[in-house]
Amino acid sequence: xxxxxxxxxxxxxLMYATPLIYTSLGGTISENSGVVNIGxxxxxxxxxxxxxxxxxxxxxxxxxxxxxxVVGGLFGLLHAVACISFTADQVVSGIAINFLGPGxxxxxSRLMFDGAAMxxxxxxxxxxxxxxxxxxxxxxxxxxxxxxxxxxYLAFFLVLVVWFVLYKTKLGLRIRxxxxxxxAAATLGIDVYxxxxxxxxxxxxxxxxxxxxxxxxxxxxxxxTLISGQxxxxxxxxxxxxxxxxxxxxxxxxxxFAQAIVVxxxxxxxxxxxxxxxxLPYILTLILLVVFVGKSVAPSADGKIYEKN
Amino acid sequence: xxxxxxDQIAVEMKGITQKFGxxxxxxxxxxxxxxxxxxxxxxENGAGKTTLVNSLYGLYHPTSGDIFIxxxxxxxxxxxxxxxxGIGMVHQHFMLIKPxxxxxxxxxxxxxxxxxxxxxxxATKEVMELSERxxxxxxxxxxxxxxxxxxxxxxxxxxxxYRGADILILDEPTAVLTPQEILDLIKIINNLTDQGKxxxxxxxxxxxxxxxxxxxxxxxxxxxxxTVKVADVSESDLxxxxxxxxxxxxxxxxxxxxxxxxxxxxxxxxxxxxxxPAVEGLSLKVRRGEILGIAGVDGNGQNELVDALTGxxxxxxxxxxxxxxxxxxxxxxxxxxxxxxxxxxxRQKRGxxxxxxxxxxIIIENYxxxxxxxxxxxxxxxxxxxxxxxxxxxxxxPDDENYISGSLSGGNQQKVIIAREISNNPDLLxxxxxxxxxxxxxxxxxxKALVAQRDKGKAVLLIxxxxxEVINVSDRIGVIYEGKIVGEVKAEGADENEIGLMMAxxxxx
Ligand SMILES: Nc1ncnc2c1ncn2[C@@H]1O[C@H](COP(=O)(O)OP(=O)(O)OP(=O)(O)O)[C@@H](O)[C@H]1O
Ligand SMILES: [Mg+2]
Numbered sequence: 001x002x003x004x005x006x007x008x009x010x011x012x013x014l015m016y017a018t019p020l021i022y023t024s025l026g027g028t029i030s031e032n033s034g035v036v037n038i039g040x041x042x043x044x045x046x047x048x049x050x051x052x053x054x055x056x057x058x059x060x061x062x063x064x065x066x067x068x069x070v071v072g073g074l075f076g077l078l079h080a081v082a083c084i085s086f087t088a089d090q091v092v093s094g095i096a097i098n099f100l101g102p103g104x105x106x107x108x109s110r111l112m113f114d115g116a117a118m119x120x121x122x123x124x125x126x127x128x129x130x131x132x133x134x135x136x137x138x139x140x141x142x143x144x145x146x147x148x149x150x151x152x153y154l155a156f157f158l159v160l161v162v163w164f165v166l167y168k169t170k171l172g173l174r175i176r177x178x179x180x181x182x183x184a185a186a187t188l189g190i191d192v193y194x195x196x197x198x199x200x201x202x203x204x205x206x207x208x209x210x211x212x213x214x215x216x217x218x219x220x221x222x223x224x225t226l227i228s229g230q231x232x233x234x235x236x237x238x239x240x241x242x243x244x245x246x247x248x249x250x251x252x253x254x255x256x257f258a259q260a261i262v263v264x265x266x267x268x269x270x271x272x273x274x275x276x277x278x279x280l281p282y283i284l285t286l287i288l289l290v291v292f293v294g295k296s297v298a299p300s301a302d303g304k305i306y307e308k309n
Numbered sequence: 310x311x312x313x314x315x316d317q318i319a320v321e322m323k324g325i326t327q328k329f330g331x332x333x334x335x336x337x338x339x340x341x342x343x344x345x346x347x348x349x350x351x352x353e354n355g356a357g358k359t360t361l362v363n364s365l366y367g368l369y370h371p372t373s374g375d376i377f378i379x380x381x382x383x384x385x386x387x388x389x390x391x392x393x394x395g396i397g398m399v400h401q402h403f404m405l406i407k408p409x410x411x412x413x414x415x416x417x418x419x420x421x422x423x424x425x426x427x428x429x430x431x432a433t434k435e436v437m438e439l440s441e442r443x444x445x446x447x448x449x450x451x452x453x454x455x456x457x458x459x460x461x462x463x464x465x466x467x468x469x470x471y472r473g474a475d476i477l478i479l480d481e482p483t484a485v486l487t488p489q490e491i492l493d494l495i496k497i498i499n500n501l502t503d504q505g506k507x508x509x510x511x512x513x514x515x516x517x518x519x520x521x522x523x524x525x526x527x528x529x530x531x532x533x534x535x536t537v538k539v540a541d542v543s544e545s546d547l548x549x550x551x552x553x554x555x556x557x558x559x560x561x562x563x564x565x566x567x568x569x570x571x572x573x574x575x576x577x578x579x580x581x582x583x584x585x586p587a588v589e590g591l592s593l594k595v596r597r598g599e600i601l602g603i604a605g606v607d608g609n610g611q612n613e614l615v616d617a618l619t620g621x622x623x624x625x626x627x628x629x630x631x632x633x634x635x636x637x638x639x640x641x642x643x644x645x646x647x648x649x650x651x652x653x654x655x656r657q658k659r660g661x662x663x664x665x666x667x668x669x670x671i672i673i674e675n676y677x678x679x680x681x682x683x684x685x686x687x688x689x690x691x692x693x694x695x696x697x698x699x700x701x702x703x704x705x706x707p708d709d710e711n712y713i714s715g716s717l718s719g720g721n722q723q724k725v726i727i728a729r730e731i732s733n734n735p736d737l738l739x740x741x742x743x744x745x746x747x748x749x750x751x752x753x754x755x756x757k758a759l760v761a762q763r764d765k766g767k768a769v770l771l772i773x774x775x776x777x778e779v780i781n782v783s784d785r786i787g788v789i790y791e792g793k794i795v796g797e798v799k800a801e802g803a804d805e806n807e808i809g810l811m812m813a814x815x816x817x818x
Contacts, residue, residue: 170420170427177406177417184404187368188418188468189389300407 007144008267009260014145014152017249017256019044019213021155023234024241024248025162026206030076031243032166033199034179035083036303038094040207041231042101043075047211049105052119052222053112061128061216065151065209072208073201075101080200084193087305098231106224121221128217149217151209158206162245175199179299182306192306207231229282236285240292243299251288258284312502313346313523318380319476319507320365325374327360329716332707334360335371336531342476342524344379347498347508349518349539351551352528353748354720355706358511359401361528362478365509366398367391378476397469401480401511401719401746402657403461407454411447412436415468439470444500459490466497477501479510481719483517484746487607487774495521513748515544527551552750562760564801565784568597570630571737571768572618577627579613579792586625587613589792595737600759600769602783602800604776606812610792611772612654615741618770619651620644621659631737645674650735652726652743656719660726663715667705668696670714671729703728704754719746723755731758738762739770744778756782776805776812790814 023040030037047068055064075097082093106117113119128149136143166172174195177185182192210230215222233255240254241247258281265272320342327335334357342348350358363369365376367385376383378394385391391398405414412433421432433449440447445463453461462482469477479498483491498508498521512518518525518539525542527534527550534550548556572595579588588610595601605611616622618629620641629637631647639647653659661670672681672692680691696710705717705724714722723746730738740759744752759782762769773779779786783800788811796811798804 168427169425170422171425173409173413173417173420173427177409180406180408181404184406185417187366187388187398187400187404189387189392190418 003141004144005264005268007141009257009264011145011148012260012263013253013256014148015218015256016259017252018149018152018155019210019218019230020234020237020252020255021159021249022210022213023207023231024238024252025155025158025245026072026076026203026210027235027238028241028243028245028248029162029166029175029199029206030203031238031302032179032299033175033196034182034299034301034304034306035080035196035200035203036090036094037076037079037200037203038091038232038235039075039079039097039101040094040203040210040235041227041229042098043072043204043207044101044211044214044231044234045227046075046101046105047072047208048215048227049109049119049211049222050208051212052122052215052220053108055122055126055212055216056120056221059122059126061122061126064122064216065128065212068208068212069205070208072211073205075208076201076204077197079204080197083305084196084200087307089305090303102224105222109222117224119215119222122216124220127220149213151213151217155213156249159245159249166245171195176299178306179301182301186308193308196306207234210234233281233285236289239298240288242297243302255281255284311523312505313343313507315343317344318342319344319346319378320509321377321380322361322365323375323377325361325364325376326372327357327364327369328372333531335364337374338528338531338533340526340533341536342507342509344507345502345505346523347502347510347521349522349525350509350511350528351513351515351518351525351547353530353551354724354746354751355718356528356551356748357531358528359480359718362398362480362509362511365391366396366478392472392474395473395475396478397472397474397476398478399462399465399469399480399482401484403465405453405461405464408452410450410452411456411460411464412449414453414464415471419472436467436471439467443467443470443504444497445470457490458485459487459493462486462490462494463497475505476507476509479508481511481513481746483512483514484719488776489606491517513746513752515547515749518547519544529553548749551748556749556753558749558753560756560760560781563764565599565763567599567784568766569632570594570596571632572770573628573630574618575628575630577614577617577629578625579610579617579622580625581613587792588617588624591627591789591793593787593794595768595770597736597766597768598763599784600763600771600782602779602786603770603772603789603794604779604786604808604812605774605789607774609789611741611789613792614789615651615654615739615772618644618739619649619653645733648734648736650730650733650738652723652730652738652740654741654745656722656726661714661722663713665714666711667700667714667717667725668693668710670725671696671699671710671732674729674733699728699732720748720751723747724751727755727758731762735767737768737770739772741772742774743771744773744775776808780805780808788812 023044027040050071051064051068054067055061079093079097082088083090109117128151130149132147174190178192178195186192214226237251238248240251262277262280265277322340325335325338352358364371367388367390376385383394415436416432421428445467447463522539524536525539526536574593577588577591581587617624620639624637636644636647676682680688693710700708700710703724705721744755759769771783780800780803786798786800787794788796
């Protein structure tokens, strides 16, 4: 019974942490290049819709997932044009995207699905696959934890990739340099705008993946309540993780765990108000932000407008 | 010095004019620099020196004029073009990325890599080879934020050499250095010219020009005045060419007439950022009508002392009395209310909000008071009028109170701070390195202003790394060493060697 509970909690943690990991990786890339992107919530919303809708029409969760990345990237591009080329306030542009993403997704949904604010569900075999299915005896300890959708493994692999790119490659050095001191980077002939564009677009792609990781893996369709704050939680995780991919991953796991508890409590028979319980991840976000925001150091030029001479 | 080849012209700038709106920062300037020469640029704060070299480095695009490098006409669109033509620049305000290591900073933009993956081993090896060749000692794996300013500068120089620079521009390299570090830099410069490098150096210190430069071009208010052979002119010739009048290096002042005690510090203990004791049982007194100068080598507790006196840093123990009232533990505003004004060491970090206009910076300590605000509303006409008056009085250039402080030249930023602090009419004025980066004319001005405060019966605490300045301006000198005042002498007829010995921890007997 205890083992079962542990397995359930860990498995559910992995499941819920996954979309957060994609999105917080996006935030990490963008903010390391010096651009704050609070529009990730809206992009995630859009990604969830595109993933489910394209997945439904193409009969492939994977194509939906990739399409969500592409559309997310386009929204990233929009943010980049506003904040980098037109030196708009990054928070304001982010807020605009948070309105635009859901609005656009709903409009498309109503156009494509007979006026419904949700997509038609993908059949089970068209969703993202579970490659480890059958490896462990069904409902055994390891099966419950590790038998997950491919998107889960991909998320952790991408943490490694983003870490490697940021800290071990030429590109990563440049990304971090324009996030710390764009003027200094510019004097060395680095094209600050180009690096920032790439990073912000990448953040959109990741947030798009994050949204689709919910709609074509965790569930099998898009609903308007599907993404409600995960984008912001992912940003909080990035801050809590000190703007580092591995840090963000641990923080996402923590939030995933909080979500797992929300799902787990009713099974224990302990009476807790479900409303109070579902507040848990958000309260955790607030507490962590209050306690840690002042202490962790963002890239120095994060959120600051940089203008070419 | 004396390595130049008169037949080879490395840099030629012809008729360079640079306008910012209505301001003409460079007005038809010509500059010729021979290969292997050290060429100094001299001019008052805001004369347009940085602007001129920024055009050479491709950061600014001159309104008109041509640039020739080794005889070839080059349009300097971006720093990349300049770098490609063997030009490197060490900026007045360092361009280093603080959390990066020394090697990362040096290779950034020209990384050693295999298929995009950084090859730090090779990078470190190449950097260390350069470092040894030119005698530029560095710690390759240290982060910039943990190394001394002197080493940061060597990193900046290595950055240019790593890119194969043959022509190095050094914009006020010595303004932030300690006297010992300046001697090291001079050695480095000689090393570089020995190996065929050409150097353009901007400095306000005439002695340094005499020490390292072959030629000197003087710029006044954006116009070129002359280029002279340094060996043919004296320091005072240079000074008067630059300011357009005679400059006195000696501060004229009467014997001081000390009155009541204004500042009394007893057994003060303060820790530094790393939690190590920096000020350890320091005591001092400053009276009305006198200037107490604190001499000492950098890092002996000066910064922590100032931070504690101004309420930025908590003291561990001790007592600080201003006019008999304890101010220890008050916040900076509370201390201001005790009529204590400070000219801080770091004008960009502590002295000014760079994004604000001159006028806004001038009232930033008094914005709550009439006539600058009424019932919580700022009264901009009154603010501007007051600022306009100070800008005129303190000769801030350009004389426009709406100008954004961050675009002012370094020296003029300092004048804005001085104007604000002195016009607060304090009982105690704390001046920390008040003439850092200032031209000789402005230095003369600041020194006079400090003495004028004293003559008005105010107390002045002057903390400076420049021994000359301390001896020249102060009435009494306290020497700080390892967080304590280890000796005190009268400034009149003070013996530089004796003070130097105390600064190094030698005894006073
Ligand atoms: N980017 C800019 N925009 C507007 N004005 C500028 C800009 N850069 C410089 N200026 C103005 O041009 C003039 C020359 O400035 P510059 O920085 O070249 O002076 P400087 O000779 O280097 O002085 P200092 O010795 O104080 O560093 C100043 O009045 C300055 O305010
Ligand atoms: Mg300058």
